[in-house]
Structure formats: structure tokens, C-alpha cells
Amino acid sequence: MNTVLRDAVSGQWRTVSAASVLGAAHQAGEAAVPLLIGVVIDEAVRTGATGRLAWWIGVLALVFVVLSLSFRFSLRCGEAASHRAAHAVRTRLACRVLSGVRGRLSGELAGIATGDAQRVGAVNLALPTAFAAVVGLLVGAVALLRVSAVLGLLILVAAPLLLTAAHFLGKPLERRSDAEQDRAAMASGVAADLVAGLRALKGIGAEDTAAARYRETSRSSMAAAVRAARARAWLDGSMLTLTGIFLAIVALVGGQLAIAGDITVGQLVAAVGLAQFLLWPLTVFSWVNGMFAQGRASAARIAEVLAAPPAVPPGTAHLPAIAGHVELRGVTSGTLRDVTVVARPGELIGVVARDPADALSLLAVLSRDVDPTAGTVTLDGILLSTVDAAELRAALLVAAHDAELFEGSVLANVRDGGSRVAEALAAARVDDVARALPDGLDTTITARGRSLSGGQRQRVALARALAADPPVLVVHDPTTAVDAVTEVALAEGIRRLRAGATTIVVATGPALLAAADRVIFLDTGRVAASGTHADLVTSDDDYRAVVLS
Incomplete structure (x- = not known):
């Protein structure tokens, strides 16, 4: 005191x-x-x-x-x-x-x-x-x-x-x-x-x-x-x-x-x-x-x-040039049990969780809100728990499903994300949002983006995450409030803009999963199946029920 x-x-x-x-x-x-x-x-x-x-x-x-x-x-x-x-x-x-x-x-x-x-x-x-x-x-x-x-x-x-x-x-x-x-x-x-x-x-x-x-x-x-x-x-x-x-x-x-x-x-x-x-x-x-x-x-x-003690112990290690190799090895945390997931540099992978709690547990360890009770999470072979928090956020960005927007213009919200603003606006189809607003991209939105519809908020938030252009980007359910046609366009935009960079999409939208190089299916906290979206839809009844229901 x-x-x-x-x-x-x-x-x-x-x-x-x-x-x-x-x-x-x-x-x-x-x-x-x-x-x-x-x-x-x-x-x-x-x-x-x-x-x-x-x-x-x-x-x-x-x-x-x-x-x-x-x-x-x-x-x-x-x-x-x-x-x-x-x-x-x-x-x-x-x-x-x-x-x-x-x-x-x-x-x-x-x-x-x-x-x-x-x-x-x-x-x-x-x-x-x-x-x-x-x-x-x-x-x-x-x-x-x-x-x-x-x-x-x-x-x-x-x-x-x-x-x-x-x-x-x-x-x-x-x-x-x-x-x-x-x-x-x-x-x-x-x-x-x-x-x-x-x-x-x-x-x-x-x-x-x-x-x-x-x-x-x-x-x-x-x-x-x-x-x-x-x-x-x-x-x-x-x-x-x-x-x-x-x-x-x-x-x-x-x-x-x-x-x-x-x-x-x-x-x-x-x-x-x-x-x-x-x-x-x-x-x-x-x-x-x-x-x-x-x-x-x-x-x-x-x-x-x-x-008060921090939620997780602070790390001090510095990251070298980042290739984007993410690996969860035998991770147990929250509802996850002995989960192993590998995202290779430049790969776009999808993660489908039958239980939404599994998705939240995965995002928590990737963003290092918690450390796993067992197993390891590494970026280019370096334990996330040892990395300086600011460097980790710059290298591995987790864009939450409920990410809030700030009071100000639509363009300012996306520009705050990073440098690739124009490409991000196009990839997230924010141009469609701008046409529906009185002042286009210069329209001022209220705190938390409450003056926008759910789908508009999602696209602006996705554009902000894409504009940041981190070596590793994790996005969670970025298309739950948009129609099927817009979801296809967003999936194409994400794949095009993130080409050559590691991207993990945690979602159940078929269009997003079809754009992924491969998909990992989590069931009851464990990896139940892995493969392309087309193969899993054909061969796994549980997977098909989750993504096509």
C-alpha cells in the first residue's frame, strides 16, 4: 500500500x-x-x-x-x-x-x-x-x-x-x-x-x-x-x-x-x-x-x-527468426487428454472439436492463458512457457471468437492490427460491410462494435487479425454469423492471404475446413481422426455429424 x-x-x-x-x-x-x-x-x-x-x-x-x-x-x-x-x-x-x-x-x-x-x-x-x-x-x-x-x-x-x-x-x-x-x-x-x-x-x-x-x-x-x-x-x-x-x-x-x-x-x-x-x-x-x-x-x-501471482509464470527466452512450426505433444489441459497436434511451417490446418470445451482448452494453451498440466507446447522447438510474453503474442496470435472491437472507425480497428490492411480488408470481405455503412470504412462504431451486426463484427475482427500478419495465426470460429456464400469467400481469402504462413483454424464450418490442408478431429478431449475434410466427411460418421449438422 x-x-x-x-x-x-x-x-x-x-x-x-x-x-x-x-x-x-x-x-x-x-x-x-x-x-x-x-x-x-x-x-x-x-x-x-x-x-x-x-x-x-x-x-x-x-x-x-x-x-x-x-x-x-x-x-x-x-x-x-x-x-x-x-x-x-x-x-x-x-x-x-x-x-x-x-x-x-x-x-x-x-x-x-x-x-x-x-x-x-x-x-x-x-x-x-x-x-x-x-x-x-x-x-x-x-x-x-x-x-x-x-x-x-x-x-x-x-x-x-x-x-x-x-x-x-x-x-x-x-x-x-x-x-x-x-x-x-x-x-x-x-x-x-x-x-x-x-x-x-x-x-x-x-x-x-x-x-x-x-x-x-x-x-x-x-x-x-x-x-x-x-x-x-x-x-x-x-x-x-x-x-x-x-x-x-x-x-x-x-x-x-x-x-x-x-x-x-x-x-x-x-x-x-x-x-x-x-x-x-x-x-x-x-x-x-x-x-x-x-x-x-x-x-x-x-x-x-x-x-497477485500471475496466472502463468513469466517467460524470459527470446525467439529467433520464426519458421512457424507448432507442436502440442501429449498435452493434458482442461478437457484435453494426451493430445498431440503438429502444424508444420506454412500449413493451414483445421481443428474440429465435438465438444466446444475442447476447443476452448486448446486455445487456452496456445495463447498461454494456462500451461498444460502434462505434455509440452512448442514453437519451432522452443517451449511456449519459456518465451517472453510480448514476443510470444507477436509470434503466435490467437484471434478469439468473441474478440471485441474498439470505439472508432472501421478502418482504424483494422489498421490497429498491423500493416497488411488493404489485403486483410479484401480477404475478410469488409468491403461488403463498408458498402452497408453510412460512411463506409470511416463509419464510427460504438464500443465493442455493438453498432454492427454479428456478421459484420466477425469480418472486421477477422480483418484485424489478418492485418497483423503474425508468423502463426490461430482463429476461432470466424464465420459463425455469416451465410454460406460469405463463408466460402472468407475461406478463400484466409488461404490466399496466409499462403506460406502457419494458420490454425478452430471451427466447424465446412467451407473453412475444405480450404485446410488437413483437419484434426477432437472427440472427448482426444484426437479421434486426422485427414482432409473430404476424406473425413466420407469415412467418419461422428465428424460428418458435427460439421454437416
Whole structure:
């Protein structure tokens, strides 16, 4: 937790320091204003000299200009440091999540990367504010010491007591903020999973059960939020009461000193003005302490994710020039049992799984989401488990069936995939998609491509994978939402564009399988048959039932 906060602050120390200095200048100027007003009053009462009066009024105007500019740029620097630190934390979390985090819902991780990261970043706004408040308090105390030693000492003694009270009163808020963020992240995770699986839930008639689960989670989140809000209100109310009592004492003592003649009228006005000014630095400690409490709680949650062990151990080996020889030898993983599959360089092979779970298990070991419990998976004779993750993704790309599109134009989604954009667009028949859209390839699509039909999304996603042009490409069911004629065209496009490169198509579409050099049939987690699509359709009843049903 401390490391997360320390990194968030140290990474922005220049901007935080600038915000702190400017904030201190603003507070010093605010403290100087009542003193200068007191001087103006004393000059007017004692001498009545117009020149000196005009001089001090000019000084007062200059102080107002300085403190106004200082406040503006201090806030700008503080906000910049806050947002940059939050972005840095989100980037670290994203990199960590990409390597796999077990036991966390995707929505929960999204909540941590947004709400918790923002609260950690906000510490960079709270720090300059706290520093400025301390400087304001010290300047105000010194100014009161010059007006009256009694008033100055009163401030210096009471301020540490108020800071200590703010610290202890903020403890409940820290605990309840942690619980609030935890429940909110869980509710987000459940909601995201329910939305993603809505079709499946409707298919099995489980909408009511899912809604009841979310309702319970949401109510728990609401209760935690209410408890945190009550803790925040208790902290703010308690500190406001304590500071109000303290300032009333300051005003009472100052009035008695003025009546006794120990201070002048101008000094009395300055003392009252300083007492009013001190209300902000005293009350701001409540806000700052609340921000620190929430930041510490969020930092603890972020630290848990960053410290979580990866789903698979990281590899460090580097890949030489890649020929594209993929071999699974005696692999047991998930539903797979002793599976041996070899894809030779430049070969296009099809994989048909009678049970969809077998296909998912195969894709998981090829993308190295998991390592097999038995057997080996190699690329050009090098174990995938030993290869650096970034190099592995560049060499062996697994294009999932449910790959998401990004918000932006159709062309931008494909261009993000790689360099062979024009050929990929043609091979995936995205030109047909473009003709049906209002602005063609420049049409902006919504997040996850929801503004496109299922078939349109599949073709754009396939084009993106083909544009990447990796040495080894694995595609999963790229034609389930298109008609038979389009499937034939896509199969021809894949074979043409991937000529000379290793390609594995995990699918049950006859046109795709007919374009493959050979097909491997998985049944009950094992390799049941191997051969060309035409031979297997003729000789294997189980295979024929799966691909032609």
C-alpha cells in the first residue's frame, strides 16, 4: 500500500512541489490581507496621509493579484499531478491484468483501475493543499504573534491538537472507504458478467436468479456507501465543531485585548480577519485527512492486484527468426487428454472439436492463458512457457471468437492490427460491410462494435487479425454469423492471404475446413481422426455429424 502511494507521489514530485509552493504563496497572501487592511485602518486613523494610504492600498491590490494567480496555477498543477498519477496507476494495473489475475471478476478489476486509481491519484492534489494549509496556519500564527503573543501562542498550541483529532476521527472513514470500494467493485464485476452473458442467461431461463444475485450485491454496495458517507459526515461535522469553538475562543480573547488597550483598532480588525482566515486551513485538514484515508484504502486494494501471482509464470527466452512450426505433444489441459497436434511451417490446418470445451482448452494453451498440466507446447522447438510474453503474442496470435472491437472507425480497428490492411480488408470481405455503412470504412462504431451486426463484427475482427500478419495465426470460429456464400469467400481469402504462413483454424464450418490442408478431429478431449475434410466427411460418421449438422 505504502509503495503504491509513494510511487504515485514520487512520479509527480516536480508538479506536486510546484503546486505546494504556489499554494503556500496563495495562503501567505491570504494571511497578509487582514494584516494590510489593519495597517490601512491604522494609517487612516493615526495620520490621515493620503499618499501613505494610497501606497498601502496599492500593496494590498498587488497581494490580491499574486494570491489569485498562485491559487489558479497551484490548482492546475495539483489536478495535473492527480490525473497523471492515476493514469500511471491504471497503466500498471492494465499491464498486470494482461498477464492474468485469478479470483477477480473483470468488472471488479475495472472498478479498481478506475475508482481506486483515481483516489490514489487524488493524493497528489491533497498533498499541496495540506502543505498550503500548514503554511497558512504558520503564517497566520506568526502574524497573530506580532499582533498579540497571547493569540499567536493560542494558535500554535491548538493547531497540533486539531491535527491529532482529525487523524483519529478519520480512522473510521478509512475502514469504511475500503469496504465501500470493495463492495462497489464487486457490484461492477457482477453487472459486467451478467451483461456479457445475458444471451446465455435468457437461453437457460436464469434471468430472475441473476437479477436476484445482482440485487443482493447492489444492496450490499449501497449499504457500504452509506456507512462511508456517514463516516465522512461525522468527520466533517466533528472538525467543523472543534474549529468553530477554537475560532470563537480566538475572537473572544482578541476582543478582550482590544478593550484592555493592548492592541489597536487596526490590530483588532487584523486579528478578527486572521481568525476568519484560519477557518480554511483548520477545516481543510478534515478534507485532506479524508482524502488520505480513501487513498490509503484504495492503494491497499491496488497493491493486492499488483502483488497477485500471475496466472502463468513469466517467460524470459527470446525467439529467433520464426519458421512457424507448432507442436502440442501429449498435452493434458482442461478437457484435453494426451493430445498431440503438429502444424508444420506454412500449413493451414483445421481443428474440429465435438465438444466446444475442447476447443476452448486448446486455445487456452496456445495463447498461454494456462500451461498444460502434462505434455509440452512448442514453437519451432522452443517451449511456449519459456518465451517472453510480448514476443510470444507477436509470434503466435490467437484471434478469439468473441474478440471485441474498439470505439472508432472501421478502418482504424483494422489498421490497429498491423500493416497488411488493404489485403486483410479484401480477404475478410469488409468491403461488403463498408458498402452497408453510412460512411463506409470511416463509419464510427460504438464500443465493442455493438453498432454492427454479428456478421459484420466477425469480418472486421477477422480483418484485424489478418492485418497483423503474425508468423502463426490461430482463429476461432470466424464465420459463425455469416451465410454460406460469405463463408466460402472468407475461406478463400484466409488461404490466399496466409499462403506460406502457419494458420490454425478452430471451427466447424465446412467451407473453412475444405480450404485446410488437413483437419484434426477432437472427440472427448482426444484426437479421434486426422485427414482432409473430404476424406473425413466420407469415412467418419461422428465428424460428418458435427460439421454437416
